[in-house]
Amino acid sequence: MGNSELQDTLKSYFPILKEGSLNDIVKHSSYLKSTKGTKLISEGKRHHYIYLIVKGSVKSYYSKESKEVCVWFSLENEIIGTTSTIQGDASKETIELLEDSELIKLNIEKIKELAQTDLSISNLLNNLWKEHATFLEERLYQLQFMNSHERYKVLIKDTPEILQRVSLTDIASFLGVSRETLSRIRAKK
Amino acid sequence: MGNSELQDTLKSYFPILKEGSLNDIVKHSSYLKSTKGTKLISEGKRHHYIYLIVKGSVKSYYSKESKEVCVWFSLENEIIGTTSTIQGDASKETIELLEDSELIKLNIEKIKELAQTDLSISNLLNNLWKEHATFLEERLYQLQFMNSHERYKVLIKDTPEILQRVSLTDIASFLGVSRETLSRIRAKK
DNA sequence: GTAATTTTGTGACATTTGTCAAATGAAATC
DNA sequence: GATTTCATTTGACAAATGTCACAAAATTAC
Numbered sequence: 081m082g083n084s085e086l087q088d089t090l091k092s093y094f095p096i097l098k099e100g101s102l103n104d105i106v107k108h109s110s111y112l113k114s115t116k117g118t119k120l121i122s123e124g125k126r127h128h129y130i131y132l133i134v135k136g137s138v139k140s141y142y143s144k145e146s147k148e149v150c151v152w153f154s155l156e157n158e159i160i161g162t163t164s165t166i167q168g169d170a171s172k173e174t175i176e177l178l179e180d181s182e183l184i185k186l187n188i189e190k191i192k193e194l195a196q197t198d199l200s201i202s203n204l205l206n207n208l209w210k211e212h213a214t215f216l217e218e219r220l221y222q223l224q225f226m227n228s229h230e231r232y233k234v235l236i237k238d239t240p241e242i243l244q245r246v247s248l249t250d251i252a253s254f255l256g257v258s259r260e261t262l263s264r265i266r267a268k269k
Numbered sequence: 270m271g272n273s274e275l276q277d278t279l280k281s282y283f284p285i286l287k288e289g290s291l292n293d294i295v296k297h298s299s300y301l302k303s304t305k306g307t308k309l310i311s312e313g314k315r316h317h318y319i320y321l322i323v324k325g326s327v328k329s330y331y332s333k334e335s336k337e338v339c340v341w342f343s344l345e346n347e348i349i350g351t352t353s354t355i356q357g358d359a360s361k362e363t364i365e366l367l368e369d370s371e372l373i374k375l376n377i378e379k380i381k382e383l384a385q386t387d388l389s390i391s392n393l394l395n396n397l398w399k400e401h402a403t404f405l406e407e408r409l410y411q412l413q414f415m416n417s418h419e420r421y422k423v424l425i426k427d428t429p430e431i432l433q434r435v436s437l438t439d440i441a442s443f444l445g446v447s448r449e450t451l452s453r454i455r456a457k458k
Numbered sequence: 459g460t461a462a463t464t465t466t467g468t469g470a471c472a473t474t475t476g477t478c479a480a481a482t483g484a485a486a487t488c
Numbered sequence: 489g490a491t492t493t494c495a496t497t498t499g500a501c502a503a504a505t506g507t508c509a510c511a512a513a514a515t516t517a518c
Contacts, residue, residue: 142414149413151406163402172410195392202391203384209398213352216405217340221361223412224338224445225331228505248466256413258506263467417475437496447476452497 081111089184093132093159094204101200108187114177121162121175128189130161136181137245140173141253150254152215153178153246155239159208161188178246228257232265270300270323270373278373282321282348283393290389297376303366310351310364317378319350325370326434329362330442339443341404342367342435344428348397350377367435417446421454 081089087106094102111134114120121127123143131138137155140162141148151173154160164172166188195202222231232255236243242251252262270278276295283291300323303309310316312332320327326344329351330337340362343349353361355377384391411420421444425432431440441451 142410144414151409151413163399163406167399167403172406195395197388199386199388199391202388202395205395206384206391206398209395209402210352210356213398213402213405214356216402216409217352217361220340220405220409220412221331223409224340224442225333253413259466260468260507261505264505267467448496449477449498450475453475456497 086111086184089134090132093157096200096207097204098200101194101198101204104194104198105186105191105201108190110185111182112185113180113182115180116177118177118181119174120160120177120183121165121171121173123172123174124170126168126170127162127165128187129185130159130166130188131175132159132184132186133157134182134184136183137178138175138181139178139246139250140175141250142173148250148253150250152219153239153242153250153254155241155245163212166192178250223256228255228261229265229268231255232262275300275373278323279321282346285389285396286393287389290383290387290393293383293387294375294380294390297379299374300371301374302369302371304369305366307366308363309349309366309372310354310360310362312361312363313359315357315359316351316354317376318374319348319355319377319380320364321348321373321375322346323371323373325372326367327364327370328367328435328439329364330439331362337439337442339439341408342428342431342439342443344430344434352401355381412445417444417450418454418457420444421451 083106086109087102090106090109091097091102094105097105120129120131120138133154133156135156137153138160139153140151140160142151143149160175162171162173162175164170168189191201191205195205222234226234235251235255248262248266249259252259255262257265272295275298276291279295279298280286280291283294286294309318309320309327322343322345324345326342327349328342329340329349331340332338349364351360351362351364353359357378380390380394384394411423415423424440424444437451437455438448441448444451446454
C-alpha cells in the first residue's frame with residue numbers, strides 16, 4: 081500500500097478530518113501485514129500505536145493464572161487500541177491477531193500531540209472515545225441484565241461473523257461463561 | 270452560588286480550560302439544589318444537561334420489568350451524565366438523587382457546539398470521555414474476572430463511603446448479585 | 459491418508475446463586 | 489413510645505453454572 085493509498089484509506093475512515101490534519105496523521109502511519117498469533121499490544125508493556133484493521137481479525141484479552149478472558153473482538157474496518165496504551169500507560173490487555181491480517185498502524189502519541197493544537201484531530205479523538213464508551217456501556221448492560229442465553233443470541237444476531245472466525249473458547253470467556261456452558265447453550269438451540 | 274463562585278468552582282474542575290472558554294461554559298451553566306429522589310435524567314427522554322455534584326450523591330440505573338440495575342454511583346466532585354444524552358439521543362439510563370444534593374448543571378448541547386470551534390473545550394471533552402471509558406473498562410474487568418466476593422471487597426476498599434450512603438439493594442444490583450446473595454457475602458466476613 | 463494435536467461436546471456431580479417466604483432490624487410517622 | 493413502613497437478613501429449595509473426566513469431531517502435521 082503506497083502513501084497515497086494510505087491517505088485515501090484513512091480519509092474514508094476519518095471523514096471529519098481536514099485535509100491538512102489528515103496529512104499530519106498519514107505522516108505518522110504505516111501499512112503492515114502480520115501473521116496470526118502476532119501480539120500487537122502485550123499486557124504490561126508500553127506501546128505507542130493504535131491500529132486500523134484493513135483485513136483480518138483480532139481479540140483483546142486479559143490474562144490471569146494462564147486463563148484468558150476476552151474483552152472484545154474486532155473484524156475489518158475497525159479502529160483498535162487499548163485505553164491504557166492511549167493514556168501512555170503500560171497496557172492492561174493484550175491484543176492478538178486471530179488471522180493473518182493487514183493493518184494500518186497509527187502513532188497515537190503523535191496524534192495526541194497533534195490534537196493539542198489541531199481542533200479537527202481533537203474532535204476526531206472525541207468521536208473515537210465516544211464510540212468506545214458506547215460499546216463498553218452496551219457490553220456492561222448485557223452482562224448485568226441478560227443471562228448467558230440472551231447474550232449468546234445477541235452475539236449471533238448482531239455479529240454472526242464472529243461465530244465463524246473466533247474459537248468458541250474465546251467466545252465463551254467473552255460471554256462470561258465457561259466453555260462447557262457455551263456448548264450446552266448451543267446444543268439447546 | 271453567585272456567578273463568580275460558579276466560575277471559580279468550574280475552574281477548579283476544568284483546570285485545562287482557557288479563561289475565555291471557561292467563560293463560555295459558565296454562560297451555559299447554573300447552580301441548583303434538589304431533593305432526594307429527583308430524577309436528573311429519565312430513561313427514554315431527551316435531556317441536554319450534564320451535572321457536577323457539589324454535594325450529595327446519585328445513582329444511575331437501567332430498569333426492566335420493575336427491576337432496577339445500578340450502573341454506577343457518584344458522590345461529591347464528580348461529573349455525571351449519560352452517554353446517550355451527550356450524543357443527543359433519548360437516555361438509556363435514569364439518573365436519580367440518593368440524597369438532597371447541590372449541583373451545577375451544564376448545557377452539554379452548547380458545550381458540544383463550542384467544542385466544534387474551541388480547541389480547549391474539545392480537549393476537555395476528550396478528557397471526560399477518557400475517564401469515563403477507563404471507569405467502564407475497570408468495571409467490565411471486575412464483572413468478567415472477579416467473583417461477587419472479590420467485587421464486594423474491591424468496593425469496600427476503593428469506595429467505602431458508598432456503603433454508608435447507598436442502600437444494599439442498589440449495591441447488590443451494581444455488583445451483579447441478588448440482594449440476598451450480597452447479604453450472605455457480608456455475613457461471611 | 460494416517461497420526462497427532464487441538465477444539466468442541468457430553469455426562470456426573472459439586473458449588474454458587476437465584477427465588478420465594480418469613481423473620482428480624484431499622485427508620486419514619488403519628 | 490407504639491405503630492407502620494421499609495430495608496436487611498435468614499432458611500429452604502430450585503435452577504444455573506462450574507469443574508473434572510472423557511468422548512467425539514475437526515484441524516494440522518507428517
